[in-house]
Amino acid sequence: MPVTRNEVLSVLSRLEIPGGGTLIDRDMVRALTVEGTTVRFVIEAADATQAEALEDVRARAQAALAALEGVGTVSVVLTAPAASRPAPGIRIGRHPTPEEIPLTGVERIVAVASGKGGVGKSTVATNLAVALARQGRRVGLLDADIHGPSVPRMMGVSGRPGATPGGKTILPPQAHGVTLMSIGLMLEDGQAVVWRGPMLMGALQQMLGQVHWGELDVLIVDLPPGTGDVQLTLCQRTNLTGALVVSTPQDVALLDARKAIDMFNKLKTPVLGLIENMSGYICPNCGHEAHIFGHGGVRAEAAKIGVPFLGELPLALEVRQGGDAGAPVAAGDGPLAEAYARLAEGMVRGGVA
Numbered sequence: 001m002p003v004t005r006n007e008v009l010s011v012l013s014r015l016e017i018p019g020g021g022t023l024i025d026r027d028m029v030r031a032l033t034v035e036g037t038t039v040r041f042v043i044e045a046a047d048a049t050q051a052e053a054l055e056d057v058r059a060r061a062q063a064a065l066a067a068l069e070g071v072g073t074v075s076v077v078l079t080a081p082a083a084s085r086p087a088p089g090i091r092i093g094r095h096p097t098p099e100e101i102p103l104t105g106v107e108r109i110v111a112v113a114s115g116k117g118g119v120g121k122s123t124v125a126t127n128l129a130v131a132l133a134r135q136g137r138r139v140g141l142l143d144a145d146i147h148g149p150s151v152p153r154m155m156g157v158s159g160r161p162g163a164t165p166g167g168k169t170i171l172p173p174q175a176h177g178v179t180l181m182s183i184g185l186m187l188e189d190g191q192a193v194v195w196r197g198p199m200l201m202g203a204l205q206q207m208l209g210q211v212h213w214g215e216l217d218v219l220i221v222d223l224p225p226g227t228g229d230v231q232l233t234l235c236q237r238t239n240l241t242g243a244l245v246v247s248t249p250q251d252v253a254l255l256d257a258r259k260a261i262d263m264f265n266k267l268k269t270p271v272l273g274l275i276e277n278m279s280g281y282i283c284p285n286c287g288h289e290a291h292i293f294g295h296g297g298v299r300a301e302a303a304k305i306g307v308p309f310l311g312e313l314p315l316a317l318e319v320r321q322g323g324d325a326g327a328p329v330a331a332g333d334g335p336l337a338e339a340y341a342r343l344a345e346g347m348v349r350g351g352v353a
């Protein structure tokens with residue numbers, strides 16, 4: 001029987017590395033793929049000195065995996081950021097091409113959308129990705145909010161991703177069990193993307209098709225707010241499973257959510273469900289629940305238009321703090337993590353993740 005990804009991770013999590021810990025708990029394994037009897041991954045060292053010290057670990061990992069039943073070929077590549085910077089040839093940003101974007105190995109693509117900005121779409125996308133990964137799904141997260149990428153910060157990832165030898169394909173980093181890509185990883189701090197539609201569409205194509213996503217059960221795509229070129233490209237050029245629409249219960253957000261739903265209907269993309277974010281706020285001092293943006297509006301809207309209502313997520317200080325610190329609440333314990341776990345379970349049960 002072919003080896004499983006979990007068996008590979010289990011071997012790697014037993015290999016001690018210089019300085020303590022393992023490749024897994026030091027989060028150094030990138031682009032792990034298991035295809036039949038072939039296992040491939042990259043060990044990303046912090047710098048060239050650490051890479052040198054890890055050569056022995058690379059050889060031991062290779063030997064230990066090759067000895068597993070069901071393993072034929074093992075390819076373990078050691079990189080360090082200076083050596084693995086993407087070649088200038090894969091700068092993100094170019095004009096789009098008309099073909100469908102090839103995404104072999106990615107079973108499902110689920111977009112997270114909103115009509116209005118600031119309703120928590122990126123927060124929901126990152127936490128949902130983490131919650132799905134905690135349930136054993138192989139999850140990718142693409143930040144398609146090219147003008148305002150926030151996924152790197154929310155997932156606690158910085159630094160440029162590596163590239164395959166030859167520099168044609170980007171090797172995406174992993175965090176909290178999720179493989180992720182964002183244009184934010186390719187920019188200097190404070191650098192703005194000032195592009196019109198065609199360049200945005202080209203960049204999206206590159207981030208989908210020129211990234212080594214590996215085998216994924218689901219790729220979550222955090223869309224920009226609104227109904228523009230990026231949404232169109234994703235719906236028309238990929239085999240999109242469907243979209244989740246996030247809104248607050250506030251009327252003005254709901255108005256825009258309706259427009260996003262109308263766009264997906266026009267593009268014949270299934271709307272998988274609506275999520276109410278910032279649903280209620282429980283005062284940590286007195287326990288009183290306040291409905292700052294209203295309450296129940298998204299559930300009522302979902303019932304009205306005949307779309308599943310997937311759940312309510314409260315407004316909570318820990319959510320904002322977790323996002324700012326790169327430690328999504330879904331990676332921890334407690335009621336907020338449980339709310340995301342329930343959302344993820346529903347998606348797995350429904351066959352969309």
Ligand SMILES: Nc1ncnc2c1ncn2[C@@H]1O[C@H](COP(=O)(O)OP(=O)(O)OP(=O)(O)O)[C@@H](O)[C@H]1O
Pocket residue numbers: 114116117118119120121122123124145148150223224225277278313314315316317319320321323324
């Ligand atoms: N449930 C929540 N409780 C507390 N803070 C939240 C919650 N959801 C989101 N936030 C915070 O609100 C801000 C906006 O969230 P986020 O960036 O996820 O929204 P967005 O819809 O993706 O925005 P945009 O698309 O305009 O970038 C962030 O600071 C985030 O931490």
